[in-house]
Amino acid sequence: MTKRDYRSNFEPGTTRWAIRRAQWRALGLTDEDMQKPKIAVINSSSEISICFSHLDEVARIVKEGIREAGGLPFEIKTTAPSDFITGAGRGGRYLMPSRDLLVNDIEVAVEGAVLDGMVCLSSCDKTAPAHLMAAARLNIPSILVIGGYQACGRLHNKPVDIEDVFESVGELATGLITTKDIEDMCEVAVLSPGVCAGMGTANTMHIMAEALGMTLPGSAPVAASGQRMRDFAREAGRRVVSLVNENLRPRDIMTPAAFSNAMAVGLAVSGSINMLRHLQAVASEGEIDANVYDLIHQLGQKVPLLCAIKPNGSGRIDELEASGGARAVMKQLESLLHRDVMTVTGRTVGENLADVTVGDGVIGSLDQPVRSGPSVVILRGSLAPQGSIMKLGTGKAAAFRGQCRVFESQEDAMAALARREIKGGEVIVLRGLGARGGPGVASASWFVAAVNGAHLGEEIAVITDGQLSGLNRGFTIGQVMPEAADGGPIALVRDGDTVAINVEARTIDIELSESELEHRRAAMPAFVPNEKAGWLAIYQDRVQPLTQGGTLKPGARMDQSATAQKQKSP
Numbered sequence: 001m002t003k004r005d006y007r008s009n010f011e012p013g014t015t016r017w018a019i020r021r022a023q024w025r026a027l028g029l030t031d032e033d034m035q036k037p038k039i040a041v042i043n044s045s046s047e048i049s050i051c052f053s054h055l056d057e058v059a060r061i062v063k064e065g066i067r068e069a070g071g072l073p074f075e076i077k078t079t080a081p082s083d084f085i086t087g088a089g090r091g092g093r094y095l096m097p098s099r100d101l102l103v104n105d106i107e108v109a110v111e112g113a114v115l116d117g118m119v120c121l122s123s124c125d126k127t128a129p130a131h132l133m134a135a136a137r138l139n140i141p142s143i144l145v146i147g148g149y150q151a152c153g154r155l156h157n158k159p160v161d162i163e164d165v166f167e168s169v170g171e172l173a174t175g176l177i178t179t180k181d182i183e184d185m186c187e188v189a190v191l192s193p194g195v196c197a198g199m200g201t202a203n204t205m206h207i208m209a210e211a212l213g214m215t216l217p218g219s220a221p222v223a224a225s226g227q228r229m230r231d232f233a234r235e236a237g238r239r240v241v242s243l244v245n246e247n248l249r250p251r252d253i254m255t256p257a258a259f260s261n262a263m264a265v266g267l268a269v270s271g272s273i274n275m276l277r278h279l280q281a282v283a284s285e286g287e288i289d290a291n292v293y294d295l296i297h298q299l300g301q302k303v304p305l306l307c308a309i310k311p312n313g314s315g316r317i318d319e320l321e322a323s324g325g326a327r328a329v330m331k332q333l334e335s336l337l338h339r340d341v342m343t344v345t346g347r348t349v350g351e352n353l354a355d356v357t358v359g360d361g362v363i364g365s366l367d368q369p370v371r372s373g374p375s376v377v378i379l380r381g382s383l384a385p386q387g388s389i390m391k392l393g394t395g396k397a398a399a400f401r402g403q404c405r406v407f408e409s410q411e412d413a414m415a416a417l418a419r420r421e422i423k424g425g426e427v428i429v430l431r432g433l434g435a436r437g438g439p440g441v442a443s444a445s446w447f448v449a450a451v452n453g454a455h456l457g458e459e460i461a462v463i464t465d466g467q468l469s470g471l472n473r474g475f476t477i478g479q480v481m482p483e484a485a486d487g488g489p490i491a492l493v494r495d496g497d498t499v500a501i502n503v504e505a506r507t508i509d510i511e512l513s514e515s516e517l518e519h520r521r522a523a524m525p526a527f528v529p530n531e532k533a534g535w536l537a538i539y540q541d542r543v544q545p546l547t548q549g550g551t552l553k554p555g556a557r558m559d560q561s562a563t564a565q566k567q568k569s570p
Contacts (some may be wrong), residue, residue: 005083006116006244008038008343020187025103026317032371036072037205037244039237040110040118042134044102044127046080051124051202054224055147055194058233065237071244074115075235078105080214081126083443084162086474090536091410092443095467096435097539099278103137103285103390104128111138117244119236123147123194125201126175128209129278133551134284135214135549136248141243142250143344145236146213148224149317150195154189161197163311163471165189170453173418194224197317198568199309200471202273205278210284210325210326213253213343217352218327239344248346257338259290261349264336267296267303268329270312270319270375271466273389273478278442281549288451293387293547296358299336304369305394306332311473312393313370315362323361331356332365380476381509382517383489383499386481386547388463388508391474400461400475401500402427404493409433411464413447417454424459427499431490433466434483435550439531439540441479445469461501463508465490470569477501477508479546485527486545492520 001002010017041062043053063073072292080086082100110118120131121143135142152161165185171177200558207219216236222229259279266275276292283290285384292429306329330337345360361362363372371394378387390396396447405422406429408415415428416422428451433442449472451457457474465483467478482488493499497513510517533539 001063005317006037008114008116009035014063033072036070037116037241039066039071039073039240039244040115040119041066041073041075042078042110042131043075044078044080044121044123046082049080049082049085050150050193051082051189051195052080052193055121055123058121058145058147058230058534060166061230061233062101062237065234066119066241067122069238069241074113076103076109078109082124083126087443090337092446093438093440093536095443096441096550097439099126099130100134100539101535102126102132106134106332107138108129109391110134110140115140115320119240120144120154120191121147122206122209123202124190125195125205125274128202128205129281130443132209132212132214132254132282133285136254136282137387139249139286140252141240141246141248141519142214143236143240144209145233146209146215146222146229148194148222148226148229149192149203149224150190151192151223152197153191153458155184160185160189160332162189163196163198166449166469166471167453170417170450172453173450174420175455176453196471198292198311198415199225199269200469200473201273202533204266204269204275206277207271207326208279209261210265211330212258212261212343213349214250215344217343217345218325221321222307223318223321225262226297242346242450246346248342248344251288251564253342254282254288255341256290258341259288259292260295261330261337261341263295264293264303264333265329267373268333268374268392268537269309270393273376276385276389277479277546277549278565279549280547282552283552284549293378296374296376298372300377302336302373303333304414305368305371305375306362306369308365308370308394309362311471312375312471318535319362323359323363324356327353327356328358328363331358332363336365344350367417369463377503377506379501379503380506380508381507382508382512383463383508384480385489388477388480390477390503392503396503397458398476399500399502400427401498402461404429404497406431406493406495408509410442410444410447413496414450417447418451419505422451422456422460424456427461427463429490430462430464430466431493433464434485434544435543436540437483437485437527438466439543441467441546442477442552443467443469445472446467448472448474453495461499463490463499480536481546483546485522489526490515491524492517
């Protein structure tokens with residue numbers, strides 16, 4: 001392999017060279033070490049969440065692989081966002097902002113140090129999109145290592161996982177179970193490190209990373225406790241050195257065609273609706289000409305549902321791995337994919353799929369799918385002019401029409417559910433939870449999980465401008481755009497209004513005249529940011545709409561405020 005002049009090798013005699021040499025000599029590095037490609041190993045290891053508790057060991061294996069291939073690894077610790085842990089504070093408002101904090105954390109460490117490449121250890125659901133976003137932004141040779149899913153246990157001879165725990169609060173609220181029942185579930189729901197064992201956002205984004213070409217083929221899904229994951233980690237360490245020497249960069253891989261491939265795979269596995277804003281954010285960070293919301297329309301009728309993994313059906317994530325995982329799904333979709341797209345292997349998608357066989361199990365084919373498509377749809381109408389997202393999975397009712405009950409917070413909705421005030425046939429609207437209004441695309445997922453636990457999931461509709469979990473199910477519509485804080489029609493809804501949803505027609509409408517909507521809009525007070533200090537205030541001031549992935553842009557809100565002030569001036 002021909003070696004390159006690495007950007008990390010500063011000109012001898014310069015200040016940067018001298019200071020760095022002194023620091024690294026103190027670490028025990030030799031002159032030979034300092035001539036090697038310098039690789040960042042991005043590790044969100046943390047003792048606060050089981051999602052990350054195994055990553056120090058994974059980092060060790062990756063570093064061994066890097067050294068074996070002639071590189072010099074530097075492990076870099078970052079923030080560790082985990083929905084079920086760091087979502088505890090502020091009603092889950094730190095979840096989305098943590099994604100973008102992680103992106104900037106990586107930039108500061110890797111670009112600040114002028115390193116040559118990076119390996120990102122992707123685990124809980126904000127880390128994989130953050131790693132892809134950072135790779136797209138920095139555009140240095142990069143590869144993702146998938147940290148894998150957790151093992152789950154059994155209770156009373158039935159399987160139990162974190163989704164069951166997630167929904168148990170609703171069962172408790174309606175008297176179906178006791179607190180002791182939940183405690184017993186908690187004892188067996190998680191038996192190893194790794195992410196939630198279902199087609200939630202974490203496993204979805206792991207699969208998206210592979211579909212984009214940013215992992216070694218066969219990486220997702222993978223058991224966190226298994227040897228396969230560790231083998232991939234070592235090989236990724238070796239491969240990143242070659243990526244640096246070949247100067248194969250993320251934007252060479254994550255092309256518009258690669259996003260089309262990823263969206264096709266996402267539809268085929270009925271991935272979390274959160275994949276849309278995350279993929280759009282990756283495209284935005286890399287200035288890649290890809291609109292995932294348009295891709296949904298283009299691919300929706302072409303791509304059937306090929307596997308129904310919990311919560312979409314009875315299949316399990318380990319069964320998907322055993323059947324060949326994302327690579328096998330891509331093989332079944334091969335005729336619909338852009339086969340000439342480059343991947344981190346240095347080979348194209350078509351070349352990677354040439355010798356793939358699909359195992360017996362949970363993956364269907366184009367001829368014999370689980371269900372004809374689409375599995376995820378964009379609904380538009382007078383309530384969501386810029387779109388909203390609904391996950392169909394294996395199918396939902398064709399339509400829903402009901403009177404609204406409006407809540408300004410998830411906590412208020414949960415309290416109403418606990419009082420048994422929420423009844424079948426209602427449309428529950430949770431608003432003010434969007435990227436700007438929350439801020440941070442605040443979670444509505446706990447309420448939806450509780451609704452399903454209370455066995456109301458198919459009897460009511462839930463509509464929100466906030467975040468839903470990939471583990472959520474039922475008749476739910478998330479990411480209503482524009483959000484309430486940006487003046488979207490969802491801000492105008494009142495108790496007793498009627499909303500009509502037609503899945504087949506892809507519409508979501510509030511049954512009010514345009515004149516009534518305009519009357520309400522004129523009376524609506526201007527949005528006032530509710531965060532005065534700290535990271536959430538910075539996020540609220542800089543976050544872009546979810547149509548752009550909810551990324552942060554410098555000066556965006558300042559520019560808008562200046563324009564508004566100018567318009568008010570005489």
